[in-house]
Amino acid sequence: MTLEAELWSDITPIPLDDGPDPLAPIAYDAEYSEAMGYFRAISQKDERSERALQLTEKIIEYNPAHYTIWYYRQQILFSLDKNLYEELDFVKDQIDSNPKNYQLWHHRQVLVEKLMDASRELPFIDEILNDDAKNYHAWTYRQWVIKTFNLWENELDFVNKLLDKDVRNNSAWNQRYFTIFFNPTKPTEEFLTQEIEYVIEKIKMAPNNISPWNYIKGIIAKSNKDIGILEELCKEIENQDIISPHVMGCLVDIHESRARNGSAIDKEEGIKICTLLADKHDTIRKRYWGYRKIILASH
Structure with missing residues (x-):
């Protein structure tokens, strides 16, 4: 056994039961399977102890996305009145290695909410975004921090x-x-x-x-x-011989807004641009521009 034998001598691990004929059994690592067997045994009796905390850390090493393990770890931390700032350090190390793991970000949120202290959070998120400025989990968490702690x-x-x-x-x-x-x-x-x-x-x-x-x-x-305030911008870009579906789409919006007020010229011009987008410049959204033509024609 790879776990400390004496520490777990009073526990009989519970093996995974996939039923008599599993369709696609997963070949788990032997150490992970062993650790999960002990976890099933202690979680049945809701044991919240130092050894249980150590066990969750071992399982997290193998599977940092295991939601149940993170939840159980939270209950142990709170029951033992552990230092949650130390746990924040632990989570930081985990996120540095797995920055797009939702369970890690959620665990950190639970800790910060419990502490009601976000003093570390924005600098920490800045570090993550400095490595990947488009990390969705970091941005979602940042929004929660800002709203919860009024950091606007x-x-x-x-x-x-x-x-x-x-x-x-x-x-x-x-x-x-x-x-x-x-x-x-x-x-x-x-x-x-x-x-x-x-x-x-x-x-x-x-x-x-x-x-x-x-x-x-x-x-x-x-x-x-009025969306018409963007017409000058659109014309300026077009005069640079830049073909942009976004410019053309904005002009459709402008013409449609005027067509709603009865402008036949804008109605015709909007339909013309929709045709160009559908047939040449934005063919992937051909059906969308066809729909916009129908809307324009109805005015």
Whole structure:
């Protein structure tokens, strides 16, 4: 036995029971199977002890995505009144090796929620995002931390730095929207006007990057401004002989908004652009542009 024999002499491990004729039995590592056998035995009687804690760590070495083990580990930590800051260090080491493991991020959230102390969290997340600025789990966790502990003050500056580094960082654009519109302090119309100007400059840097296009349309919708304010931007990009489906799609939006108010010229122009997108410039969404043509024709 690879586990300490004396430590576990009073426990009879419970083997995995896949039934008499498993369809696709998994060939588990022998040590992992042994550890899980002891885990089944102690979890049946809800043992919360130092040896149980050590056992969860051993199993995590083999399978850091084992949700049940993490949950059981939490119960042991709380029952034994362990130092949760030490556990945060343990989780940090685990996340450094497995940065896209959901169970690890969830475990850290449980610990921080128990401690009600997020003083370590933003610097820790910054480290993770510095290695991978588009780590979905890190961003989701960051949003939870900011909302739970009201850490909005410097978030826009943080996002600015990321977008200055990589204007195509779609995660940063998503975080920008979160920072502005989920913040309890609502943005003023003056701020939203400045924000539109900011995004226009970013779009000029990468006209075929869909993220700022989606973002600016969301800003316009939230600010009750007219989508027509983007027409000059679209024409400027077109005059540079840049063919961008996002520019053309924005022009469709502009023409449709005017067609709704009775403009026959905009109706025809919008249908024409939809045809170009469907047949040549955005064929992967051919059916979508066909649908937009139907909407335009109905006005």
